[in-house]
Amino acid sequence: MVKVLEERKGQIYRKGSEPYAMECGKTSLAGSVSQRACVFCGSRVVLYPIADAIHLVHGPVGCAAYTWDIRGALSSGPELHRLSFSTDLREIEVIHGGEKKLYQSLVELIDRYQPRAAFVYSTCIIGIIGDDVGAVCKRVSAEKGIPVLPVHSEGFKGTKKDGYRAACEALLQLIGTGPAEGIQPHSINILGDFNLAGEVWMIREYYEKMGIQVVATITGDGRVDQIRRAHGAALNLVQCSGSMNHLAKMLKEKYGTPYLQVSYFGIEDMAEALYQVARFFNDTAMMRRTEELVRDEIAAVYPQLLEYRKALTGKKAAIYVGGAFKAFSLVKALRILGMQTAVVGSQTGSSEDYQQLRDLCDEGTVIVDDSNPLELAGFLKEKGVDLFIGGVKERPIAYKMGIGFCDHNHERKIALAGFVGMLNFAREVHGTVCSPIWKLVPRYSCCGGGVADVG
Amino acid sequence: MSVNHQPRPAVSVTTNACKLCTPLGACLAFRGIEGTVPLLHGSQGCSTYIRRYIISHFKEPIDVASSNFSESSAIFGGGVNLATALQNVTAQYHPELIAVASTCLSETIGDDVPLFIRQYRREHPERPPEIIHVSTPSYRGTHMDGFHAAVRAAVDELAEAGAPERRINLFPGLVSPADLRHLKEIMADFGVDYTLLPDYSETLDGEIWQEYQKIAPGGTPLAAIRRTGRAMASFEFSGTIAAEHSTGNLLKERFGISYLQTAMPIGVRACDQFFTKLAEVSGNPIPDCYRKERGRLVDSYVDGHKYIFGKRAVLYGEEDLVVSLAGFLAEIGVIPVLCASGGESGRLAEAVQAAAPEVADRITVRDGADFMDIAELAEKLQPDLIVGNSKGYPLARKLQIPLIRVGFPIHDRLGGQRLLHLGYRGTQALFDRIVNAVIERQQDASPVGYSYM
Ligand code: SF4
Numbered sequence: 016m017v018k019v020l021e022e023r024k025g026q027i028y029r030k031g032s033e034p035y036a037m038e039c040g041k042t043s044l045a046g047s048v049s050q051r052a053c054v055f056c057g058s059r060v061v062l063y064p065i066a067d068a069i070h071l072v073h074g075p076v077g078c079a080a081y082t083w084d085i086r087g088a089l090s091s092g093p094e095l096h097r098l099s100f101s102t103d104l105r106e107i108e109v110i111h112g113g114e115k116k117l118y119q120s121l122v123e124l125i126d127r128y129q130p131r132a133a134f135v136y137s138t139c140i141i142g143i144i145g146d147d148v149g150a151v152c153k154r155v156s157a158e159k160g161i162p163v164l165p166v167h168s169e170g171f172k173g174t175k176k177d178g179y180r181a182a183c184e185a186l187l188q189l190i191g192t193g194p195a196e197g198i199q200p201h202s203i204n205i206l207g208d209f210n211l212a213g214e215v216w217m218i219r220e221y222y223e224k225m226g227i228q229v230v231a232t233i234t235g236d237g238r239v240d241q242i243r244r245a246h247g248a249a250l251n252l253v254q255c256s257g258s259m260n261h262l263a264k265m266l267k268e269k270y271g272t273p274y275l276q277v278s279y280f281g282i283e284d285m286a287e288a289l290y291q292v293a294r295f296f297n298d299t300a301m302m303r304r305t306e307e308l309v310r311d312e313i314a315a316v317y318p319q320l321l322e323y324r325k326a327l328t329g330k331k332a333a334i335y336v337g338g339a340f341k342a343f344s345l346v347k348a349l350r351i352l353g354m355q356t357a358v359v360g361s362q363t364g365s366s367e368d369y370q371q372l373r374d375l376c377d378e379g380t381v382i383v384d385d386s387n388p389l390e391l392a393g394f395l396k397e398k399g400v401d402l403f404i405g406g407v408k409e410r411p412i413a414y415k416m417g418i419g420f421c422d423h424n425h426e427r428k429i430a431l432a433g434f435v436g437m438l439n440f441a442r443e444v445h446g447t448v449c450s451p452i453w454k455l456v457p458r459y460s461c462c463g464g465g466v467a468d469v470g
Numbered sequence: 471m472s473v474n475h476q477p478r479p480a481v482s483v484t485t486n487a488c489k490l491c492t493p494l495g496a497c498l499a500f501r502g503i504e505g506t507v508p509l510l511h512g513s514q515g516c517s518t519y520i521r522r523y524i525i526s527h528f529k530e531p532i533d534v535a536s537s538n539f540s541e542s543s544a545i546f547g548g549g550v551n552l553a554t555a556l557q558n559v560t561a562q563y564h565p566e567l568i569a570v571a572s573t574c575l576s577e578t579i580g581d582d583v584p585l586f587i588r589q590y591r592r593e594h595p596e597r598p599p600e601i602i603h604v605s606t607p608s609y610r611g612t613h614m615d616g617f618h619a620a621v622r623a624a625v626d627e628l629a630e631a632g633a634p635e636r637r638i639n640l641f642p643g644l645v646s647p648a649d650l651r652h653l654k655e656i657m658a659d660f661g662v663d664y665t666l667l668p669d670y671s672e673t674l675d676g677e678i679w680q681e682y683q684k685i686a687p688g689g690t691p692l693a694a695i696r697r698t699g700r701a702m703a704s705f706e707f708s709g710t711i712a713a714e715h716s717t718g719n720l721l722k723e724r725f726g727i728s729y730l731q732t733a734m735p736i737g738v739r740a741c742d743q744f745f746t747k748l749a750e751v752s753g754n755p756i757p758d759c760y761r762k763e764r765g766r767l768v769d770s771y772v773d774g775h776k777y778i779f780g781k782r783a784v785l786y787g788e789e790d791l792v793v794s795l796a797g798f799l800a801e802i803g804v805i806p807v808l809c810a811s812g813g814e815s816g817r818l819a820e821a822v823q824a825a826a827p828e829v830a831d832r833i834t835v836r837d838g839a840d841f842m843d844i845a846e847l848a849e850k851l852q853p854d855l856i857v858g859n860s861k862g863y864p865l866a867r868k869l870q871i872p873l874i875r876v877g878f879p880i881h882d883r884l885g886g887q888r889l890l891h892l893g894y895r896g897t898q899a900l901f902d903r904i905v906n907a908v909i910e911r912q913q914d915a916s917p918v919g920y921s922y923m
Contacts, residue, residue, distance in 0.1 A: 018562075022558075042538065044554070045552075045555035046562070047538075047562070049538070051514055053513050053515025053518070056519070074574070076484060076608070076812075077520075077608045080491065081522070100484070101484045101485075103487065105610070120483035123483050124483055138574075139574060139575040140609070170514070171543070171575060172541050389563075396682065408522055411531040412531055412682070415679045
């Protein structure tokens with residue numbers, strides 16, 4: 016059994032006879048080497064894809080440097096989001112305050128790039144030196160005539176989730192400031208898709224084929240002016256629930272816009288995401304178009320999926336991702352490929368999320384909250400998995416143990432959403448699980464192989 | 471004939487930094503000490519970001535613990551969190567050493583980390599791991615400063631006096647694991663004992679594992695660091711380090727150990743200096759295999775010189791690396807028209823001047839640079855190639871010229887950790903890559919599509 020720090024025992028659950036109980040939503044334990052990032056990271060990843068805004072990181076250079084162009088969030092036009100702007104604070108500003116530098120930096124950037132808006136992210140140190148970021152933003156906003164929005168994302172003031180919140184708050188300030196004219200009754204906003212590898216373009220096309228107007232994509236391929244009029248849409252669709260539920264709730268309160276939670280990963284969930292919307296608008300013609308769309312799309316990918324399924328049936332997987340919602344879809348998608356999920360966890364899941372995971376998973380599955388490398392390595396070994404799905408920090412754990420790995424985080428360059436995304440996913444899973452190289456690694460050499468032939 | 475040192479124009483904002491923060495450098499250096507877990511004293515994000523960043527280059531697990539500040543630790547100080555972190559790291563990893571680096575947050579609230587550590591030791595008399603501390607406020611200096619400071623802190627804390635030994639200290643700076651392996655080979659061939667610090671040749675470029683290792687095997691043993699105080703000489707590869715940050719200087723002041731501070735041995739001239747000095751200190755002649763490597767290298771210079779003569783290169787990275795590469799490029803007839811770094815030691819211009827005297831008047835030096843500066847200068851300078859880390863790729867793509875990937879980070883290619891730069895052998899690899907990149911470019915641009923040089 017995996018050795019676990021005493022304080023962390025409540026954050027691990029094995030599905031079996033015992034009743035469900037899971038501690039979560041706690042701050043990470045000091046010294047546990049959590050895979051989590053910070054408040055700043057939460058804000059940054061959510062707002063980052065807005066491509067015609069300046070994203071200025073206020074603090075020393077590190078935080079900005081580490082988040083320079085790390086997402087595969089594509090834009091169909093401007094690409095301001097791919098630059099990394101920092102006030103790069105030095106000792107002198109830490110002592111005397113960084114407001115002057117922040118002001119000058121904003122002015123320089125706005126003059127140079129003429130953005131539609133600017134976001135200013137406060138990092139750890141800003142909370143300590145007490146810069147009045149809000150006041151500087153207000154001043155620049157008045158002088159330059161564009162929204163300049165503070166994002167309160169000091170790293171130590173909570174967890175990544177609080178960063179999501181701060182981002183939603185900043186977005187809420189934008190929404191409602193643009194004209195809502197020309198918006199049809201059958202209209203939506205897509206929330207919580209970040210257009211990794213062009214995914215939001217695919218999703219948008221599906222909805223448009225159904226006869227729906229997409230008002231704003233928040234934030235993948237996002238534009239400030241679209242977001243400003245997002246309050247005019249009839250429905251909000253939330254994909255990444257962790258990051259965007261909060262915004263959807265606030266929009267419901269403020270503008271009465273209803274929202275639905277959807278997932279675009281896996282053919283089951285993708286189809287359901289379209290049907291949900293068709294049912295919402297309660298329009299038979301739309302429903303018919305949706306059925307056709309789903310039928311065509313599935314028909315196009317299904318035969319190939321079955322091929323992969325043949326090779327993958329019986330293999331075991333582990334999942335460790337940022338948000339729990341993604342994990343649900345992954346468990347289902349793996350099932351379609353004939354694979355079983357033996358370990359599943361997330362950085363930020365809620366109690367309800369974990370309960371839902373429990374219901375979804377097979378007996379014996381390990382469910383874990385806010386794990387660390389040693390625990391994860393232990394679970395992988397205990398369950399003898401063939402595949403690990405996670406992010407960059409998880410990859411070397413799998414590889415060092417001779418286990419296949421798939422990236423399912425915001426840095427990937429392959430679209431995994433939508434029907435085509437399911438096929439890409441299957442191809443990638445197959446490409447790693449069935450690679451002949453595993454025959455050379457210790458995991459297999461000790462137990463005499465066991466890798467399926469590459470089809 | 472002197473370099474044209476152009477200070478950065480008066481802008482406030484940094485766009486696409488050509489540097490990273492000091493704690494990252496410290497973590498890298500600490501990964502090169504055996505049985506060590508680096509621990510960042512600050513908020514969770516720093517350690518996660520730094521891990522992610524280092525993984526993208528080395529593609530190896532790198533566990534960096536965090537004391538995970540909350541709001542209350544920011545207000546009341548991080549002493550309690552640090553103690554908890556030390557305890558949990560000990561319980562999980564059983565390290566020999568926990569290396570604590572501060573971050574901008576803990577530095578600013580004024581945490582007295584040495585005091586916390588003393589307290590912790592008092593409360594845990596049951597053989598706790600060694601604990602060292604380095605002060606790395608991210609708003610002072612770059613990752614390179616953090617790296618040097620970490621090495622110095624380890625020696626400062628651990629070096630012991632004693633009967634002098636026939637032993638050499640080698641402080642290589644931020645080089646690749648392949649470079650470190652090569653340095654070890656050189657020392658072995660010279661037949662001298664040595665302490666190489668840091669040594670992440672195994673910890674950050676290791677084998678596949680049979681069993682998951684809590685701490686990657688390898689690294690400079692603590693005992694070897696203790697013995698740095700008894701060595702006969704120190705070598706420190708840095709063209710720009712100031713005396714007060716130099717580990718060699720620390721050992722000289724404290725134990726009277728002589729030291730040679732030189733640029734990294736890249737290029738025939740720099741290698742000659744290193745090998746000659748090594749022969750002198752060790753009392754052994756330069757081994758024959760290196761004489762031959764040198765001979766082959768010069769022979770290849772002859773074969774390749776025409777393709778690259780007068781080519782103009784944009785060069786950037788850590789100051790130490792830039793100085794060494796400038797010397798090498800000048801030696802082979804390539805003009806490093808721009809030598810840029812995000813570092814601000816104040817010594818870059820002088821060091822480049824000394825390293826590349828023959829073309830000095832054609833070099834623009836820019837320190838405190840970001841990639842916006844580099845791109846703007848590059849567009850004016852019309853270079854033929856770019857030499858530096860992966861971060862120059864957007865520029866290379868825009869200018870449609872080759873990027874020779876050198877240094878850290880290389881995260882858009884496989885094998886950054888296995889690139890060899892040092893010694894005659896490393897120079898050879900670099901020389902071939904540069905010449906071939908130029909030839910490939912010519913070949914691609916040629917209407918004939920020739921396949922014969
Ligand atoms: S908070 Fe400071 S120490 Fe941490 S990553 Fe950012 S700049 Fe570096």
